[in-house]
Amino acid sequence: MGYGRADITDPGRAVTLPRVLGGKIDKRLRGSTSSRVVWPRLSRRQGMVLGGGLAGLLVIALLVWALWPEPEAEPRPREYTDATACLLTDADGVAGAGAAPVWAGMQQASRETSGQVRYLAVGGEQTVENARTFVGTLILGRCTVIVAAPGIADGAVRAVAGDHLNQQFMVVDGDAPEGPNVVLVGVGEVAATLRDRLSTQN
Known part of the structure; x- marks a missing residue:
C-alpha cells in the first residue's frame, strides 16, 4: 500500500491526495459524519392501541376541564352615594352609652x-366650647347631615346651627331648639329619619 507525497519544497507542484486502498476511497467512509433516525414501524394492532390510548387521554382531559370548579367571584365593593351622615360624639366615640344606639x-x-355614615369623637377638653370646633370640622367635610349624640355634641350644635343655615343638623334626645335646619328625634327614630334625609340626596 502506497501513499502519494507532496513535495512542500516546490510551491509550483500540486499536492497529491493520499491514495487510500489503492487510490480509491472506501465507500464505508462516505457520509460517516451524517446520521439518520430510523423510526420503528408499528403494527396495525399497536397503532390501534396507541390511538385508543390517546383518545382516552383526550376524553379525560375534556372531562377534567368541564368539571373543574370555577373560581369564586371576588365580592364587589359596595357602592355608596355622595350623601353622608356624620355623627359627633364625646371622647367615648360610638362605644359610649349614648352614642352606640345612635350609631x-x-x-x-x-x-x-x-348613603355613607361616619363619626367624629371630640378630643381634648370635654366642653361645649371645644366641641364647637369639631362641628366646624364636619361642616367643612361636606356632611349632608350632622348628627349630635346626647351630651356635649348637642350643646355644640345648638351654639353653631344658627350661623350655618345651609347645613342640616339632627339632635338625638337633646335640648337644642328645633329650627329650620335642626330636627329633634328620639333614638328609635334615627334610622327612619336619616333614611328619608339620605334618600333625597341620591
Missing part, C-alpha cells in the same frame, strides 16, 4: 339607602 340606627339607614 346603630345610622348604619341601618346606610344599608337601606347606600
